[in-house]
Amino acid sequence: MCEMAYVAKCLCGKMVMACVDNPAHKKDTAIEVAASIKAGYAVSRVTVEEVRAMPFCENHGNCEEPTP
Numbered sequence: 113m114c115e116m117a118y119v120a121k122c123l124c125g126k127m128v129m130a131c132v133d134n135p136a137h138k139k140d141t142a143i144e145v146a147a148s149i150k151a152g153y154a155v156s157r158v159t160v161e162e163v164r165a166m167p168f169c170e171n172h173g174n175c176e177e178p179t180p
């Protein structure tokens with residue numbers, strides 16, 4: 113069985129929030145996800161394994177959209 117998590121990515125494509133989808137904390141997870149969406153981040157549901165492989169945004173606040 114693989115654990116699921118929610119991640120929020122900012123415009124640079126790196127994650128700014130990761131939250132394990134724990135049924136025991138459903139309410140907290142929903143609040144976190146809603147706040148991230150409201151802040152304009154792209155939220156997606158991924159496996160915890162995928163979260164571990166994702167780079168975290170280190171200079172958040174100075175992010176720029178990656179140039180194509």
Ligand SMILES: [Zn+2]
Pocket residue numbers: 122124125126169170171172174175176
């Ligand atoms: Zn960034």
Ligand SMILES: [Zn+2]
Pocket residue numbers: 122123124128169171172173174175
């Ligand atoms: Zn950022």
